Amino acid sequence: MELALIIEKFILITVVFALSLVVAMYSTLAERKIAAFLQDRVGPNRAGPGGMFQPLADGAKMFFKEEIIPEQASKFLFIAGPSLAILTACTGSAVIPWGDAIAVAGRIVDLQVTDINVGILYIFGVVSLGVYGVMIGGWASNNKFSLMGAIRAASQNISYEIPMGLSIIALLLVTNTLSLKEITAQQHGWHWNVLYQPLGFLLFMICSFAETNRTPFDLPECETELVGGYHTEYSSMKLGFYLFAEYINMFISSAVMATLYFGGYNYPGMDWVNNLLGPLWGPLIGVAVLFLKIFVFIFFFMWVRWTVPRFRYDQLMNLGWKVLIPLAIANIVITGIWITISDKL
C-alpha cells in the first residue's frame, strides 16, 4: 500500500514536471506564432511541419552557444540566479489539483501531488520566492543595468504581492478553506468562483501579469532603458533558463487562475459525462478541460503582450498602490457585507 502510494506520487510528479516543461517549451513557439498572427506575418515555419520543431532547435542553439561568465561577477551567485529562477518556477505545480480522483486498477488515485491544508498560501509563498532568482542574478552580474533590473523586479513584486494577497483574502471569505482541492470541489458544475468574485479575479489576473514579469509589466527587462535588464550579462543556457522560467511561471499562474476562479477541472454537464464514461475516462475529460482553460489563459497572456505597450515605471507603481490596493480592500469589504447579508437571509 505504502509502496503503491510512493510509486503513484512519483509517476504523478514526473508527469506534471514533464508536462510543465513541454508546455513551456511549446509556449515559446506559440508566442512567436501568435505574435506573427497579430502582426499579420507567418511566423517560424522552417523547422518541421509548420515550425513544430522550432523549440527543439532553439534549445539546441541555447546549449551550444558560448557561455560567458563576466570577470568581475560573483561566480557562484551568477550560476545560482537562473537555477533558483527555474527551481521556484517548477515547485509551484505541487498543490494544483489537475483532476478529480480517478480509479485505476481498483485504486482511487488523486490527481494532485499533495493536498496540504494551506495550499493557496504555498503557491503565494513560491511566487514571492520567485523574485530571488532575478535579484541574485542581477546583482551577481556586477553590471549597472542588471542591478537596476533586479531592483525593479524586487520593488514590483513586493508591490503587486499586496493586492494579490488581498484579492485572495476576498476569495477565501467565499470558499472558507485554503485547500485547493476543496476550493475546486466547491466549484462543481458551473459554480465557478469568478461569478462570485469578478473584481477579485480581475485584480488577481493583473497581479499575476506583474508577478510573472510579462508585458505590460516587464520593466525588469525593459530593453529600451536597461539593455536587457537583469539578464544583460547572461548567455547560453543560463539565459535560456531565465526565459524558460518565465514561460513555466506563465503556465503555473494560468493553472492557478483556472483552479481558483474558473472551476479547475469542473465544467457544466460533468455529472452526465462522468456517468457516461465511468470513473477513469470521466475525470480525464476534466483534466482535458482544465488544460483547455490553461491554454486559453496562456493565449490571453500572449495576446496582451502583443497588444498593450509597456507601462512607465511611475505608472506601474501608481497602478499598484493607488488603484489596485484600494480596489482590493473595497472588494474585501463588499464581499464581507454580502456574505453577512446572505447568511442572515
Added chain:
Amino acid sequence: MNISLFYLVAFLSIFFSLLVIFSKNPVHSILYLIITFFTFTIHYILLNAQFLAIVNFIVYMGAILVLFLFVLMLLNLNKDSEPLKSNLLKIIGVIGGMCLLVTLVGSTKALHLSNPVVLQTQNLGLVKNLGKVLFSEFLLPFEVSSILLLSAMVGAVLLAKREPNNV
C-alpha cells in the same frame, strides 16, 4: 527519525546564522539569513505548525528579506565604501549583545528539562484551530497588535514623507 532530522535542521540553522555574522559581504550575509529563515520554516513543519511555517515563509523569506536585499543592493556596500564605525557604536553593540546573552542564559535556566511541555492537541498548528483560538480566546491581543502594526506603518510613511515646501 524525527529527532535526528531535528538535530540536522538545528545544526543547519546555527551554522547558517553564524555565516550571517561572519561573512564579509553584506549581500552574502542576507542570502545566508534567507537560508536560516528557511530552516526555521522546516522547524515549524516538524512541529506540525503548517500555517506558521507558510507565514514565516511568505512574510520573512518572501517579503522582508527581499526588502533587505533591495536596500543593500541599492546601497551596493563593499569594503571600500563601508563607513568606519565609531568606537562608541562598537561599545553599544557589545553591551547590547551581552544583555541578550544574559537574557537567553536566564531563560534557558528557567526551563525544566526533566519535565518538558507536551503539546495537548497535535493539530493546534493547523489553520482551522489556530484561527478559532486567535479570534475567540486571544481576540483582544490580536486586535491590539494589529493596531500597533498599523500605527508603525503610518509612522514610517509620515517620517518618509517630505515637507511640501522642501520639494
